[in-house]
Amino acid sequence: MxxxxxxxxxxxxxxxxxxxxxxxxxxxxxxxxxxxxxxxxxxxxxxxxxxxxxxxxxxxxxxxxxxxxxxxxxxxxxxxxxxxxxxxxxxxxxxxxxxxxxxxxxxxxxxxxxxxxxxxxxxxxxxxxxxxxxxxxxxxxxxxxxxxxxxxxxxxxxxxxxxxxxxxxxxxxxxxxxxxxxxxxxxxxxxxxxxxxxxxxxxxxxxxxxxxxxINKGSSDGKRVTITSQTVQVEAITALGGTLISHEETTFVFLFTGNLSRLFAYLVQQDVSDITIHQLELEDKFLSMYE
Ligand SMILES: Nc1ncnc2c1ncn2[C@@H]1O[C@H](COP(=O)(O)OP(=O)(O)OP(=O)(O)O)[C@@H](O)[C@H]1O
Known part of the structure; x- marks a missing residue:
């Protein structure tokens, strides 16, 4: 056609x-x-x-x-x-x-x-x-x-x-x-x-x-995960499918494309004071491409 x-x-x-x-x-x-x-x-x-x-x-x-x-x-x-x-x-x-x-x-x-x-x-x-x-x-x-x-x-x-x-x-x-x-x-x-x-x-x-x-309407091919923790190891999350985007003191922002259950299984063993998970927005891609 x-x-x-x-x-x-x-x-x-x-x-x-x-x-x-x-x-x-x-x-x-x-x-x-x-x-x-x-x-x-x-x-x-x-x-x-x-x-x-x-x-x-x-x-x-x-x-x-x-x-x-x-x-x-x-x-x-x-x-x-x-x-x-x-x-x-x-x-x-x-x-x-x-x-x-x-x-x-x-x-x-x-x-x-x-x-x-x-x-x-x-x-x-x-x-x-x-x-x-x-x-x-x-x-x-x-x-x-x-x-x-x-x-x-x-x-x-x-x-x-x-x-x-x-x-x-x-x-x-x-x-x-x-x-x-x-x-x-x-x-x-x-x-x-x-x-x-x-x-x-x-x-x-x-x-x-x-x-x-x-464009995946509604769903997404990744999450933005923000974790505040004294004990979390960046390497451990990288091994599960995370890419560190930024960090400030004990707060880490990851782009996460791995299995969320495995991430949670790791996090319950850690001392986590805060966590947020957002759908990866087109905006994240846009900003990363135009920076
Ligand atoms: N007639 C022209 N002579 C010289 N430069 C031009 C001419 N028309 C457009 N440009 C330049 O070409 C570039 C692209 O312009 P264009 O209008 O296509 O952008 P745009 O993506 O539509 O922007 P916006 O979102 O601001 O409308 C700009 O740098 C603009 O200044």
Missing amino acids: VNAIEINHLSKHYPKKRAVHDISLEIAAGEIFGFIGPNGAGKSTTIKMLLNMIFPTNGEALIFGMDCVRDSVAIKEMTAYVSSDVRYYEGMTSQDIFNYVAEFHQISNSSQMIADYLERFEIEPHKKISELSLGNKKKIAIVSALIQQPKLMILDEPTNGLDPMMQHRLFDVLEEKRKQGMTIFLSSHDLHEIQAHCDRAAFIKNGEIIAVEM
Whole structure:
């Protein structure tokens, strides 16, 4: 089956900056894929190349097997984009925008769908853009993208400005759409939302992809274990599957991937004054990669 997105050795070099350098990625159809990186890492530049808003210096990107430069018109017919900053004509209302989008994309019988989204995202249809807050404008951008019924949705920081309830509703809709076959490419700074909703994520730093990770929603492939003890031996815990991350006086922090029962069996023989065990968060990986 053809990949939803395939990026081969893609670069965008400016005279004084390698914004994106030699990145390659494959994203399967039906994935929710996260794209994580600090400010200036190259996320928006990558997205703009996918959408043919800027030309690559080298390499190629394919969407459903079509070339992002050569076949950009056909790609736009099946791809919707929610940009990080939302700009519309100030005098238009939400309803005007939704009607325009539906007509432009020749979506038949869109009235009921628009009415459903208005209700779901609590959008006031007759308010002008000039009267709306950032979060309310963002909701219009999201619904405009959904109305297009795209095969691929690219979202750049979609939850920026949305209240927690609306964030929740957005991800409910995205999960539903994914079940119907939509592919979702989500650029975000919010590691918790990537962890909660994505199947995989790519980490980008200084224009280069430094890791692509499977995301284990809910479960984790490790624990962060913090132990305060006068008697615990670091070597003993290392032998059980721990890696010492830091320590201060008698408090030791381990990344633990071994068998917890064996760890407890060792600890009951020790003088332990405190212990905490946390799920290893994507944040731990992110921080260790970007330090
Ligand atoms: N037109 C341009 N000319 C020169 N440098 C540019 C241009 N556009 C972007 N850059 C640089 O390329 C790098 C990547 O920028 P990009 O906007 O892709 O980052 P980002 O990961 O989306 O960041 P953020 O999370 O802050 O939006 C930055 O250092 C940026 O300053």
